[in-house]
Amino acid sequence: xxxxxxxxxxxxxKTLFGFWVYLMTDCVLFGSLFAAxxxxxxxxxxxxxxxxxxxxxxxxxxxxxxLTSSFICGLGLLAARQGNRKVVLxxxxxxxxxxxxxxxxxxxxxxxxxxxGNSWRRSGxxxxxxxxxxxxxxxxxxxxxxxxxxxxRVWSYGLTISNVKRLTMLSMFWHxxxxxxxxxxxxxxxxxxxx
Numbered sequence: 110x111x112x113x114x115x116x117x118x119x120x121x122x123k124t125l126f127g128f129w130v131y132l133m134t135d136c137v138l139f140g141s142l143f144a145a146x147x148x149x150x151x152x153x154x155x156x157x158x159x160x161x162x163x164x165x166x167x168x169x170x171x172x173x174x175x176l177t178s179s180f181i182c183g184l185g186l187l188a189a190r191q192g193n194r195k196v197v198l199x200x201x202x203x204x205x206x207x208x209x210x211x212x213x214x215x216x217x218x219x220x221x222x223x224x225x226g227n228s229w230r231r232s233g234x235x236x237x238x239x240x241x242x243x244x245x246x247x248x249x250x251x252x253x254x255x256x257x258x259x260x261x262r263v264w265s266y267g268l269t270i271s272n273v274k275r276l277t278m279l280s281m282f283w284h285x286x287x288x289x290x291x292x293x294x295x296x297x298x299x300x301x302x303x304x
Contacts, residue, residue, distance in 0.1 A: 152233035159301035178207035179287040
């Protein structure tokens with residue numbers, strides 16, 4: 110192994126390690142938001158609870174959309190490692206569309222709650238709900254921006270080593286958001302209906 114390739118491999122492992130550190134800081138962020146939600150979930154200030162506000166069927170559809178997008182994202186990464194640019198563009202394009210649909214449904218839920226007078230200012234419960242789910246939505250938005258930039262890079266420059274590494278980190282980020290959503294689905298929505 111030449112000195113140049115050794116330095117390159119070392120740099121790539123540092124980049125990947127740095128990305129794992131970033132994901133761990135995001136775990137701390139979401140852990141804090143989950144803790145705040147757990148403390149405030151019963152503080153409805155005489156207003157409606159999640160059981161009356163949430164539609165489990167609606168959130169289940171959202172969950173299936175995000176899980177499907179995560180599966181397709183994984184297929185895209187496998188195609189990237191095999192050097193199949195066409196499948197990569199198709200898979201990440203489909204992931205992008207599903208992510209956009211998921212985000213649209215989340216915005217629709219927020220706007221319906223707000224229109225009915227159930228904004229983040231109404232109670233501690235709603236404040237914690239909007240903060241937790243909204244933070245996840247902001248991460249989804251960042252992932253979609255990153256995904257569109259990566260599709261452009263793959264379209265323009267192909268599946269270079271650098272692009273495959275970036276697609277790997279993007280895929281890790283997207284799967285991380287999927288895991289966070291499963292926790293949100295379970296502890297925020299599902300727990301309201303199994304009291």
